[in-house]
Amino acid sequence: MQGHEEFTAAAASLLGPRGFTQDPDLVDPWLTDWRGRYTGRALGLASPASTAEVAALVKLCSAQGVPLVPQGGNSGMSGGATPDASGHALVVSLRRMNAITRIDEQAREITCQAGVILQALHEAVAPLGLRFPLTLGGKGSATIGGLISTNAGGTQVLRHGSMRAQVLGIEAVLADGSVFDALVPLKKDNRGFDLKQLLIGSEGTLGVITGATLRLLPALADRAVLWAGLNDIRAARKLLVHTETLAGDALEGFEVMPRHSLNAVLDHNPRARNPLAGDHAWYALIELVADAAGAAALPDRAQTLLESAFAAGLVEDATIAMNETQAEEFWALRDEIAPAERALGPAMQHDISVPVARMADFVAETLPQVEARFPGCTAVAFGHLGDGNVHYHVLAPQGAVRGDWEAREGKEISAFIHDLVTAWQGSISAEHGIGQMKVGELARLADPVHLAILASVKRALDPRGLLNPGKLIPSS
Incomplete structure (x- = not known):
């Protein structure tokens, strides 16, 4: 951390003892993703309590060239909220920003800060005869900000769409510390690009989500x-x-x-x-x-x-x-x-999609291809057939050593499956994001025009590349 004393002193002064720490006992749990696949280092852990504090912190990072890694519940599947090994980045946790600021029963809208836990949001609206139409296995830890930044899906996408469809308004701090405030929902707004949609699914690479207005539905009877x-x-x-x-x-x-x-x-x-x-x-x-x-x-x-x-x-x-x-x-x-499969041994897990009408054919034709290409492995697919997204897992042969098998044969398996998905005009990331896990595969397989647009938007909104570096956007 030598050379960063000025920054850390300023961050500590800005956020106070509850908002900034370098204590390893407090920082270390946030340096490894929940699947245990990625571990990084950090200058410290910042936990701002308001949008104003986030904005001031981002301005400080911008002034001193310090990268920052936004983090919600740290329950992502692609390593998107884990810093790299350099130790130069600051982890920014939104967990203290957990207030629900408005519930409008008649409009069926809720406005909340980014650190609100999904399950807490469900519980807040249930007594009002309302529900939020997105749920998933990690609802007890996933935050609204994290769900928005990864455009999370779940078991109700078939009827209601992914997180993108639930967001009516958004608030985010941009790379220069300015605040993009679009929390007030408008049914019709034709003033140019839909900027909130640009931020949804951007995995913290374009801005730090600090709040959102979300749609609600009548409770199920x-x-x-x-x-x-x-x-x-x-x-x-x-x-x-x-x-x-x-x-x-x-x-x-x-x-x-x-x-x-x-x-x-x-x-x-x-x-x-x-x-x-x-x-x-x-x-x-x-x-x-x-x-x-x-x-x-x-x-x-x-x-x-x-x-x-x-x-x-x-x-x-x-x-x-x-x-x-x-x-x-x-x-x-x-x-x-998922836990039952983990008990069986190592596996390569893929979150993929193809056009809904072709998914059954894709599964039927490619599972035998994978097993023929990699003898001893078992290929299985399960999940959301109704929205063209299945979890495509390849289980290792008996006796495979966890860690070694994934690092060697596992990488070849994933590349083969991603090639198949691309040939079927699908996506290598249906709902879990690109993060750092798939950024290389995105660079290898995506349409060059697609990649060029991603890079152009990143340069425009974050010219110094300080927001969640190494995630989503392939390096040029």
Whole structure:
């Protein structure tokens, strides 16, 4: 840290003892991503308590040429909130900025600071008969600012869209310390570029998100959760189209998993149960929902869907959860795939998308290709078939050494899968962001025009490259 004494003294004076620290016991937990794949060093940890403090801090960083790495809940999947190993950057945590400043029940809007935890936001609006239509497994740690900066997805994207669709207004501090204030939502605003959309998904490389206005929806009055056994992944696509036709806006989620993933969960969790009596090659988890106006008709809609799917030969077997407890048990089978797979050994995990109509064909055709190319490996795909995004995992052969296998064969596997995705006109990052994990692959595979625009925008808004360096934007 030698040579940075002037900066650290100024930062400490600006933010006070609660807002700035270099204590290793307090800083070190924020230097490693939650998956344990990336560890960096930092000048210190800044925890500003207001937008004004963020702006003053960024101005200080700009004046002294100190890079900064914004961090929300540190629950990202691509190393996007972890500093590099140089020790020159400052980690900026928004965790103290956790106030909900406005809830408008009639307009169905909520305004909050970036450090608000997703679960806390859910709990704040539930007593008002409202809900925020985005959730994910890390809701207990993920922050609103982090979700916006990565354009997070989740299990409700099929009906409601990703985080990008939930943001009505935004506040952010730019690289020079100026504040972009667009928190007031306007249904129509034709004054040029939609600058808030530029910041959403930018992973902290264009500005530090400090607040947002988000849309809310009426609370759900009831849901029906169905579990279906299918003979192949293409049958799941046909069932999805059938469900969309019959259920319309009631369809909230459509998840798929292969037999291998279900068996892994059943072996990992002794309390888990297969909802169906027999084994099937693939399974679909379908959720239909209704607000108060449509709740009475929901059970009949679910039953009609189930009967028509049987009549059309789209399912081999299926059932409807009898109560909320059973519905949660169905969802737990989907949610526990990742920890169940981790217990099996090393794996390369890919968050990819292709056009929705082609996803079933992509999975059916490429899984055998991967297993043929890398003997002994097991390729599986599961997740959000309804929005063209699956988690495409390749499990290592038995006996593979964790760490060594990923560093050697794993990298070749990922490159091969990314090549396949690109050939199918898809994306190597559907919902987890590029971060530092995929920045090299983005540079290798993306359209040069796409890359040139990213670089041009970065230079325009952050000419010195101080905002989250090494993330998202490939170096030239």
